[in-house]
Amino acid sequence: MATWVIEDDCLVPERYIRIIYKGPNPFAAYQATFNIFRKIVQIDPADYRERDFRWDISGDPRGFYIRALIEKSMDARTRIVFEVIFQGNQPSDPSKNGELTILIYPRMRTEYKLDSQFQQSPFYKALLWLYNFFFYFRVRRGYLKICNDWVAQLSKEYRELLKIG
Numbered sequence: 001m002a003t004w005v006i007e008d009d010c011l012v013p014e015r016y017i018r019i020i021y022k023g024p025n026p027f028a029a030y031q032a033t034f035n036i037f038r039k040i041v042q043i044d045p046a047d048y049r050e051r052d053f054r055w056d057i058s059g060d061p062r063g064f065y066i067r068a069l070i071e072k073s074m075d076a077r078t079r080i081v082f083e084v085i086f087q088g089n090q091p092s093d094p095s096k097n098g099e100l101t102i103l104i105y106p107r108m109r110t111e112y113k114l115d116s117q118f119q120q121s122p123f124y125k126a127l128l129w130l131y132n133f134f135f136y137f138r139v140r141r142g143y144l145k146i147c148n149d150w151v152a153q154l155s156k157e158y159r160e161l162l163k164i165g
Helices: 027-031 033-041 122-162
Strands: 002-009 017-024 048-056 062-073 078-090 097-114
Touching (some): 002 122, 017 122, 027 122, 033 062, 033 078
Antiparallel strands (some): 002 097, 017 097, 062 078
8 A cells, every 4th residue: 555655843953852851750751741742732542652661670760761652633644743752760769869851753744545546646646746735735834833832832841840940
């Protein structure tokens, strides 16, 4: 099954936002992630997945690495994907200082299915290109602005949660 995919980084020229924190209970940022995204991006529980969860209990402080993937559908073709990476150290006593680095990597992905023989023809692809260039381009630019606004709000929310100035 063929697919034409257009993917844009929401934060051009940067790829991601980095938040660095040193202080008590850094793991609280990860624990609040679903609720933060639910509040700002209005996601459902099905839109949130954890791709990687590593927790090292062999020492103190305990290291962790978590990779969460959040997908928000904008319409039938386009969705915005947020990859959020948490990496840090959590002391066994939450009141002691730990470390945390949060990376938020948003991108917008538009897919056109090319299932039938006609959809794979050069004529259809040319029509699709014209449609995308003249009509859907503005819609996608609007989605990129929404994505940028969401990322700014997410960064602000994490900074408020962690009490970073």
